[in-house]
Amino acid sequence: MDIFAQQLVNGLVLGSIYALVALGYTMVYGILELINFAHGEVTMVGAMVALSVIGLLMGVAPELPGVVVVLAGILVAIPACMALAYTIEKIAYRPLRHAPRLAPLITAIGVSIILQNLAMLIWGRQYVSFPAILPSDKYALLGAQISLLQIVIVVLALLLMAGLWLLVERTRLGRAMRATAQSREVAELMGVNVDRVISATFVLGAAIAAIAGVMVSAYYGLAHYYMGFMLGLKAFSAAVLGGIGNLAGAMLGGLLLGVIEALGAGYIGDLTGGFLGSNYQDVFAFFVLIGVLVLRPSGLLGERVANRA
Amino acid sequence: MPEALRQRPRLAFAGLAVLLAVLPFLVGLGLGNAWVRVLDFVLLYMLLAIGLNIVVGYAGLLDLGYIAFYALGAYLYAWLASPHFGLHLPFWVVLPLGAMLAGLFGVLLGAPTLRLRGDYLAIVTLGFGEIIRIFMNNLNAPFNLTNGPQGMNRIDPVSVAGLSLGKPLHVAGLTLPPTTLYYYLFLAFVLLAIFVAMRLQDSRIGRAWAALREDEIAAAAMGIDTRNVKLLAFAMGASFGGLAGGLFAAFQGFISPESFTLWESILVLCMIVLGGMGNIPGVLLGAALLTLIPEALRYLGDLQRATLGHVVVDPSDLRMLLFGVALVMMMLFRPAGLLPSRLRRREFAAQDGVAEQEQASLYDAHA
Amino acid sequence: MALLSVENVSKRFGGIQALEDITLAVEAGEIYGLIGPNGAGKTTLFNCMTGLYTVSSGAIRLDGAALQALKPHQIVKLGFARTFQNIRLFANMSALENVMVGRHARTHAKVLGAVFRGRKTRAEEADTQERAQTLLNRVGLASKGQVLACHLAYGDQRRLEIARALASEPRLLALDEPVAGMNPSERLQMGELMRELRADGLTLLLIEHDVKLVMGLCDRVAVLDYGRKIAEGQSEAVRNDPAVIAAYLGSEA
Secondary structure, three states: OOHHHHHHHHHHHHHHHHHHHHHHHHHHHHHHOOOOOOHHHHHHHHHHHHHHHHHHHHHHOOOOOHHHHHHHHHHHHHHHHHHHHHHHHHHHHHHHOOOOOHHHHHHHHHHHHHHHHHHHHHHOOOOEEOOOOOOOOEEEEOOEEEEHHHHHHHHHHHHHHHHHHHHHHHOHHHHHHHHHHHOHHHHHHOOOOHHHHHHHHHHHHHHHHHHHHHHHHHHHOEEOOOHHHHHHHHHHHHHHHHOOOOHHHHHHHHHHHHHHHHHHHHHHHHHOOOOOOHHHHHHHHHHHHHHHHHHOOOOOOOOOOOOOO | OOHHHHHOHHHHHHHHHHHHHHHHHHHHHHHOHHHHHHHHHHHHHHHHHHHHHHHHHHOOOOOOOOHHHHHHHHHHHHHHEEOOOOEEOOHHHHHHHHHHHHHHHHHHHHHHHOOOOHHHHHHHHHHHHHHHHHHHHHOOOOOOOOOHHHOEEOOOOOEEOOEEOOOOEEEOOEEEOHHHHHHHHHHHHHHHHHHHHHHHHOOHHHHHHHHHHHOHHHHHHOOOOHHHHHHHHHHHHHHHHHHHHHHHHHHHOEEOHHHHOHHHHHHHHHHHHHHOOOOHHHHHHHHHHHHHHHHHHHHHHHHHHHHHOOOOOOHHHHHHHHHHHHHHHHHHHOOOOOOOOHHHHHHHHOHHHOOOOOOOOOOOOOO | OOOEEEEEEEEEEOOEEEEEEEEEEEOOOOEEEEEOOOOOOHHHHHHHHOOOOOOOEEEEEEOOEEOOOOOHHHHHHOOEEEOOOOOOOOOOOEHHHHHHHHOHHHOOOOHHHHHHOOHHHHHHHHHHHHHHHHHHHHHOOHHHOOOEHHHOOHHHHHHHHHHHHHOOOOOEEEEEOOOOOOOHHHHHHHHHHHHHHHHOOOEEEEEOOOHHHHHHHOOEEEEEEOOEEEEEEEHHHHHOOHHHHHHHHHHHO
8 A cells, every 4th residue: 555645645634624624714814813712612512512413313213324313413513513603702702802912812712711621521531432333435546545434524525615615705795704804894884794794704614613523523433522622723724824814725724734744644754764753743733834934924825914004 | 008008118028028938837837738839839830920921911922832931941950850861960050051941942933933923923832832742742762851741750859058958857946848948949939030020021121022012013113123022022931931840840850741731821821811911910919819729629529529429520620611711701801800000901991092003914024 | 415315216015016216315404395195105105214114126225324124123223213194102101101112222221231220221211211201391291201192182192203203313204294183283383393303403204295384394395196206306396396286286276
C-alpha cells in the first residue's frame, strides 16, 4: 500500500470536515470580526446529541438499518445545534456588540467552558463510542484504501459547501449577509435587519457544524466532551490559512490543513530522523497557523485588509 | 479602608505588614496546614496574574497561552536542579535563567505576531501554549528530556544560605513547616512584582502601553515604536511567568504537563478580568478569589454527602462550569471587574462619549 | 532647500489610483495649504508622508532625509508631527497624559529607569509633566489637564491633538482639518494659534476645507483633485486659477 496516497486520502477526508467547521468560523468572523470560540463546542454538541439519538433508536428499534439511524441522529442534532447557536449569540454576544474588542472574545471562551463542562456532566468523562452500524465497505483507489464512509464524508461535505455557496451568492439572505459583512451600518440603512442576519449566520454555521460533528465522530468511531476544542482550533487555523472571512478560503484551508496534517504525521518520523513521532500530529495546525500569519497574514485567498487611518 | 486608617497610612501599612507576617500561623492554627499550602498557591497565582496583567491589562494584548511561559520556567528549573540530569544549580541561578528563557520565547513568539490584530495574537498564543504542552508530553523519547506524561520529580527545593525550605525549620521553639517557609519566599516575590508593575505603569513605558491600548495608530504617530513596546510588554509578562514557574517547580518538587493546560492560562486570565484589568489591587483580589473559591468548593462534596447521603455532582466537575458562567456574567454585567482601575472605570463609564475609533487595520506591510 | 519635498509620489490601493505623480515642496517657516474636494487624496498624501502608508512610487524628504521607508515613529523623531482628521486622542487618558505621551520621542526612560526611578528618570518625568502643562496652557486648556480626553468638548479635543503633536518638538506640523466642526470664533482662535506657531519658527502643513481660512492663512497652497495636483502657488493666484475654480471652488460655490 502506498503510504503517500493513503495519507493523502485520509488528509482529504479529515480536511473536508475541518473545512465544514471552518465555514462557521469564517462566516461569523466575516460579519462580526469575532472569533466565535464556542463554535468547536457546538460541533461537539452536535456529535453528542446525534450519538444519544442513535443509541436510543438502536434500543427501541433495533431492526432499523444503520444508515437510517444515523440520519435520524443528524436530523435531531442539526436543530439542536441551531437552537444552541441562536441562544449563545443572543445571550453572550449580542449585548456586547459595541463593547471593547476583548469582551466578546472572553465571553466566547466562557461559553466554550460552559458547554464543555455541561457536556461532561451530561455525557460523562468517558469516550462515547460510535456504534458500528454503518457499512464498512472499502475500495482501492490509486494504491490507497478508501472506505464508503470516507467517500460519503467527502461527497456530503462538497455538497454542503456548494449549497452554502449558492445560498450566499444567490439568495436574499445571502445578499443581506454579504452586505452586512461589508458594512453593518450601511446594510442597516438599506433596510437589512442586521440582528436577524447575524442570528442566521450563527444558526447556519451551527447546522453545518452539527453535520461535521457527526462526521468526525463516525470517522474516528468516538466522541468526547473535549473533542470540540482541538477540532475548533484546527478549523479556525484552516479558516485563517484560507483567508478568514472568505468562504472559498475556508474550504481550501480546511482541505489543505487536513492534507498537511496527514502527510506530516505520516512523514514526521522520517523527516526528523525518528526524533519526533506521529504523536505530534496536533502541532502541525499551529505551526501552519503561525507560519501563515507571519508570511501572509491575510491568508491564501484573503484580500489585503483595506488601509484606513 | 476605615477613615481613621486613611488618615494614618503608616499605621495601616504597619498593620498590613504584621497581618501578612502572621497570616500563615493564623491560617495554620485555624484551618490546618493544608490551607497554608493554598495560601502559597494564592501567592503563586498572584505572581502569574501580575505578569499577565502587564500584557493584557496594561498593553491590551490578549495572551491565551500564558501558562506556556510558566511551564518553561518550571521545566528549566527541573532540568537544572534535579537528579534528571544530575544538575543541582542553586535557585538564584536557575530562577533568573527561567525568567530569561521565558522572556526569550516571548520575544520569539511575539516578534512575528505582534504586528497582527489582537485576536490573531490570542489564537497564536493559544496555539503556542498547546505546542509547548504537546512537546513536554512527548519529549521522553528518543531522548528523555521531559519524562513525558509522568513528569519530573525530586526537584530541589529552594535553599537559602544552606537552609533548605523543603524541611521544617525549628527556630525559637517554633516549628515552621515548608509551606510556611515558602509563604515568606513567595510573599517577597509578590511584593517585588507589585513594586515593579506599579513603577512601570506610572512611567514613560507605562504611558506608551496605555496609549497603545487606546489607539495604536495615534500611538505610532506620537513617536511610539509600537512593535517594540508591545514586544516589551509581552516579554516582561513572559518572564514573570517563567519566574513563577521556577518557584512552582521548587515548591512542588514535581511537575508534569498536567499542570500546564490551556485551562490554567484561562484561569489566570479570569483572575485579572474578574478582579479588574489593569489595576493591581483588583488583579490580586481576582487571584485570591479564584484560588480560594475552588478550594472552598471542595466542601460542596462533604455538604452533599451530609445532606443527600451521597455525592450527586462531583464538585471538581462543577468548578470549571462555574468559571465559565462567572466569565460570561462578568463580561455582561461588570465588564470592568470587581475593582476596576481608575482608567477602566472611566473607560466603561464613558463608553458613549468615546468616538468609535478604528483600531482595525494598521499600516502597510512594512510597518 | 525645501524643508519637506514630495517627489513624484504615487499611491495605489489595488486598482484605485489614489495619488498620481504628486510633486510639491514646503519651505521652512511657511504655512502651506493643501486643499481639494472630498476624496481628492489629501489625507492619503498625509498618511504617506507620516509613514502610515507606503508610497507605491516616488520619494518624500524631510530636510533631505528620505521618509518613505521609515515607520511613523521614526518620522516623528525626525521632527515631523501630525494631527488626525477624525480626532484620535487616547480617549481614556487625561488631557495631561495625552500630551505627556506626545513627549515619548524626546524622552528616554527604559524599563530599568522606570523601576528604579533614579535621579535622571525623576528629572525627566518632572520635565515631561512641566512641558506638557505648558503646552496645555498654550492651546488654552490650562485648567483641563485632569479631564479625560473623551470628556472634552469637540473644539478642545482638536486643540489637545495639536498640543500632543507639539509635545514631540516638531519642525514641521501637519494638521488635518484642524477647524472642522468648529464655530466661527473658535476658527479665528485656531487661525491665531497657527500664526503664533509659525512666528515661533514652526512650519505648518494644513489640510483644510474652509477656503476662506486657507486663503487668509497660507502663504502658498496646492490643490489636489482626483489624486493629482492641479495647481500650486500663492494663495491669490491659485484662487483665480480656472482649473481650480472648475474642480473645487466651482463645485462648492
